[in-house]
Amino acid sequence: MVSVFDIIAEPNRRAILTLLASAERTVGEIERRLRMSQPAVSKHLRVLRDAGLVECTVDAQRRVYRVKPEALREADTWLEQFRRFWSGHVDALERHLDRMHPPTRRKGPRS
Amino acid sequence: MVSVFDIIAEPNRRAILTLLASAERTVGEIERRLRMSQPAVSKHLRVLRDAGLVECTVDAQRRVYRVKPEALREADTWLEQFRRFWSGHVDALERHLDRMHPPTRRKGPRS
DNA sequence: ATTTTATATGCCTTGACAAGTATATACTGC
DNA sequence: GCAGTATATACTTGTCAAGGCATATAAAAT
Numbered sequence: 001m002v003s004v005f006d007i008i009a010e011p012n013r014r015a016i017l018t019l020l021a022s023a024e025r026t027v028g029e030i031e032r033r034l035r036m037s038q039p040a041v042s043k044h045l046r047v048l049r050d051a052g053l054v055e056c057t058v059d060a061q062r063r064v065y066r067v068k069p070e071a072l073r074e075a076d077t078w079l080e081q082f083r084r085f086w087s088g089h090v091d092a093l094e095r096h097l098d099r100m101h102p103p104t105r106r107k108g109p110r111s
Numbered sequence: 112m113v114s115v116f117d118i119i120a121e122p123n124r125r126a127i128l129t130l131l132a133s134a135e136r137t138v139g140e141i142e143r144r145l146r147m148s149q150p151a152v153s154k155h156l157r158v159l160r161d162a163g164l165v166e167c168t169v170d171a172q173r174r175v176y177r178v179k180p181e182a183l184r185e186a187d188t189w190l191e192q193f194r195r196f197w198s199g200h201v202d203a204l205e206r207h208l209d210r211m212h213p214p215t216r217r218k219g220p221r222s
Numbered sequence: 223a224t225t226t227t228a229t230a231t232g233c234c235t236t237g238a239c240a241a242g243t244a245t246a247t248a249c250t251g252c
Numbered sequence: 253g254c255a256g257t258a259t260a261t262a263c264t265t266g267t268c269a270a271g272g273c274a275t276a277t278a279a280a281a282t
Contacts, residue, residue, distance in 0.1 A: 001239080009120035010240080014189065021192045027259055040241060042260050061249045061258040069193035076194065078125065079187050081132045082180035112269075121270080138229055151271060153230050172228040172279045 004074045007051050012036060013044050017067060020054060024066035115185045118162045123147060124155050128178055131165060135177035 001007070008014055015034050019025060025033075031041045045065060048054040052071045056063040112118070119125055126145050130136060136144070142152045156176060159165040163182045167174040 003120075003122070005116075005120045005122075005125070008189075009114075009116045011114070011116075012240090014116070018189075018192065028257095037242070038259070039243085039261080043240080046260080058249095063259065067193070067196070069196040072190060072193050073197055075186070076190050078119075078129075079183060079190065081129065082178070082183050083187060085178075085180040086184055117269095123270090139227090148272075149229070150231080150273080154270080157230080174229065 001047060001051075004051065004053075004071055005078075007047060007053060008072075008075065010044070012040065013048060016041070016044055016048065017053065020065060020067040021069075024064050026059075026062045026064055028062070030065070112158065112162075115162065115164075115182055116189075118158060118164060119183075119186065121155070123151065124159060127152070127155055127159065128164065128180075131176060131178040132180075135175050137170075137173045137175055139173070141176070 008017070012034065016030055019030060019033060027038065027041055027045065030036070030045075031038050034041070036044075045054060045056075049056070053068055054065050055068050056065040058064075119128070123145065127141055130141060130144060138149065138152055138156065141147070141156075142149050145152070147155075156165060156167075160167070164179055165176050166179050167176045169175075
C-alpha cells in the first residue's frame with residue numbers, strides 16, 4: 001500500500017473520497033450512506049489517513065473526517081501526460097511533443 | 112481486475128503506459144527499457160490490452176504496442192471533483208463547501 | 223528443415239489485502 | 253458507577269493478482 005494509485009484502486013475508498021468531496025462526515029454517516037460495515041469504514045479511513053488523503057477532528061466521541069486532496073495531485077500529474085491525447089488540439093500537442101522528442105526520426109530503437 | 116483504477120495501480124503497468132506515451136514500442140524494447148522479464152511484460156500488456164488501454168499491430172514476429180488513452184478518461188473524470196481543491200481560490204471553494212453543508216450545525220446526524 | 227528470435231500462455235507459489243467477527247477504547251448522559 | 257453510543261483495532265479467512273519458470277506458437281534466418 002505504497003502509492004496513491006493503490007489507495008484509489010479500491011472502490012469503497014473512492015466512494016468515501018467522493019462523499020467527503022462534497023462535505024465532511026462522521027464515520028457513522030459514511031457507514032450509513034455507503035452501506036458499509038463500521039469496521040470496514042474505519043479501516044479504509046485509516047488507510048486514507050495514513051496516505052494523507054483525509055484528516056479528522058474530534059467532536060466528542062465522533063470523528064469528523066474531511067478530504068485532503070493534495071495527495072491526489074500525484075495521480076493527476078501522472079494522468080497529465082495522457083490528457084493531451086483527448087484534449088482537443090492535437091496539433092498544439094503534436095508540436096509540444098516534437099519539441100520534447102525531435103521530429104519523427106524513424107529508425108533507431110534507443111536503449 | 113475490473114476498473115481502470117486497478118489497472119493503473121500496478122507500478123510496472125504505469126511504467127509501460129508512460130513509456131508508450133512517448134512512442135510505440137515492441138515487447139522486447141519494453142522488456143529492456145524497464146528491466147522486466149519478458150513474460151511479465153507480456154502479461155501486463157495483456158491486461159492493458161483487455162482494458163483497452165493499449166493496442167498492437169503485428170510486424171513479423173514483433174508486436175508493436177501503442178497507448179490508447181481514452182480509457183484513462185474515467186480516472187481523469189473522477190479526479191476532476193478534487194481538482195478544484197488545488198486549483199487556486201481556496202476561499203471560493205470554502206464558500207462553496209459552506210453552502211453544501213451549512214455552518215457547523217452541531218447536533219443531528221443525517222442519513 | 224533446423225535453429226534462432228519474438229511473444230504469449232499455463233502452472234505454481236507467494237504475498238497482499240478486504241471483509242467479517244469480536245473486542246477494546248473513549249466519551250456521554252443518567 | 254453504569255449503560256449506551258461512536259470509533260478503532262486484533263485476529264482470521266478467502267480471494268486474487270504478480271512473478272517465476274517452463275513451454276507453446278509463430279515467423280525469420282541459416
